[in-house]
Amino acid sequence: MDETQNPQQPQTPATASAQTPAPPGPDYRLAIGLGALTLLYPILNIAINLLGMEGTTRVPVNAWLWLAIGVVWILVGWLTCTPRPFLTLLATGIAGGMLTSALVIGIQLFTSGGPGLATAPFAIVSILAMHAAGGALCGLVAWGLQAATGR
Numbered sequence: 001m002d003e004t005q006n007p008q009q010p011q012t013p014a015t016a017s018a019q020t021p022a023p024p025g026p027d028y029r030l031a032i033g034l035g036a037l038t039l040l041y042p043i044l045n046i047a048i049n050l051l052g053m054e055g056t057t058r059v060p061v062n063a064w065l066w067l068a069i070g071v072v073w074i075l076v077g078w079l080t081c082t083p084r085p086f087l088t089l090l091a092t093g094i095a096g097g098m099l100t101s102a103l104v105i106g107i108q109l110f111t112s113g114g115p116g117l118a119t120a121p122f123a124i125v126s127i128l129a130m131h132a133a134g135g136a137l138c139g140l141v142a143w144g145l146q147a148a149t150g151r
Contacts, residue, residue: 025084025087026082026084026087026088026090026091027082027083027084027088028091030076030080030082030088030092031088031089031091031092031094031095032092032095034072034073034076034089034092034095034096035091035092035093035094035095035096035097035098035099035131036095036096036099037069037072037073037096038069038096038097038099038100038131039096039099039100039103040065040069041062041065041066041069041100042100042103042104042107043103044061044062044065045062046107048061066134070134070137070138073089073092073135073138073142074089074138074141074142074145077089077092077138077139077142077143078141078142078145078146078149078151079151081146081151082142085139085142085143085146086136086139086140086142086143087139088139089135089136089138089139089142090132090135090136090139091135092135092138092139093131093132093133093134093135093136093138094128094131094132094135096131096135097127097128097129097130097131097132098128100127100131101117101124101127101128104116104117105117105118
């Protein structure tokens with residue numbers, strides 16, 4: 001009987017990891033953590049309102065913030081070598097949309113006294129769709145970077 005057929009011989013970490021398949025789904029811990037970055041968007045808008053900045057100033061600031069969040073998502077999805085970057089960043093977008101919607105609803109309930117976004121299900125769905133599309137796009141880029149660099 002040779003070594004490969006001996007059931008009592010323990011596996012070394014190298015052989016155990018080579019036989020372990022990649023997890024079937026996204027990395028939810030990473031998705032929720034990265035999704036929390038989208039909370040910067042409503043917080044930034046509150047700061048802009050408090051500072052009294054005009055609407056024309058808001059657009060470039062928001063665009064740069066979205067770009068920065070997307071770059072962070074791509075870099076983390078690529079450099080952490082997550083086994084499923086597309087699914088993970090898609091889940092990141094969905095988590096970000098859910099967290100952003102919940103924060104905006106909470107802010108509207110306590111500041112304006114009205115339900116605001118809570119009474120507009122189409123708006124919530126559009127926020128989720130926009131975040132999911134952004135996550136999917138970032139996931140494709142991260143997946144391509146992993147494939148191109150052999151990570």
